[in-house]
Amino acid sequence: MRTRTGAACACLALGLAAGCGTSPPSRFYTLNPTVAPAAATSTLVVAVGPVTIPAVVDRPEFVVNTGPHEVKIDDFNRWASPLQDNLTRAIADNLSAVLGTSRVIRFPQPIAVEPDYRVVVEVRTFASAPGEAATFDAIWTVRRSKDGRTQTGRTAVREPVAEKSYDALAAAHSRAVARASQDIAEAIVALQRAS
Template sequence: MGRRFVDLVWIALATALCAGCGTTAPSRFYTLDSTAAADGAAPTRCAVIVGPVSIPASVDRPEFVVQVAPNRVEIDEFNRWAAPLDQGIASVVAQDLAVLLGTPQVATAPLANFSPDYRVTINVQRFDSIRAEAVIVDAVWAVQKTGSGPARSGRTVAREAVQDGGFDALAAAHSRALATVAADIAAAIRATSVAVR
């Protein structure tokens, strides 16, 4: 009986070790995409640079940070942003601005040998992901005409519904929310360009 018990213990340990060496789920990577549509306004002939963009420390990581309760979040190790989130936000806002302003001269900072007419800075206060419910982007932004005048600033709080619990839906909703931020910034650039004429 003693020898059989020892053999069973060794088999159980070997099984546990083998289970621990199993493969893990593969990581999935997501991007933010431009979703802005031209609004029919006349093109704005200007060059715009977007950046820097700052984001809350709580979401400044590759993994999705999902709000699961009013004061609790979970970090999903297997669903990640394909690029640093601040860079992804700057890139998609720049792409949206190019569409909304009707100009190809929109870039993200830093960029050598680029002389912008306007510099856009964005401070993201909230970048919430709530599965199967909504995303919230709360951004304070400023538009500065190069070399003259005070900055025009504003705050955009965009909430986009999420119909299912998948991470594709969260990324798409964040893209739509950032298009709302870009639309407000584009309106400020248009207003500034009219004011300085």
């Protein structure tokens, strides 16, 4: 009887010890502008936002595609700030660099001057597959404030990810967002020329 009780206590202690193991530390990532900043020579004012994202990725954790209809939420790899804010900031920083203006602001921050252009972005796909690709598909609209003239476009990018790391995945998403930012900047320039 003592042997059974001792064995049961040992099993219980082992089970408790296994449950007290530490989980891996969380890692945090950001989207970064990939366009090198140019000298701010323009006085153009651009407001970026709102930027909307699919509900499935509107969370702090990375949402990873594991199959055609399956995703995994990775509790230990997270965005350092809300993804929507991350995207808005990256687009604004890229536009600032491409257009050569330091006056690119994120909507809805109040500003003392009416923006020359407002950029609205609807992200339709923001898919992550470590070691495969980062997929970004967005419809964006640029609206000129002085006359309401608009230009709408779509940027769909599948950016390869050579490594299975989340850092490489965040970098690929940053490159995809830079591609969309370049398309948006070209639309702003086209509207400027059409004045």
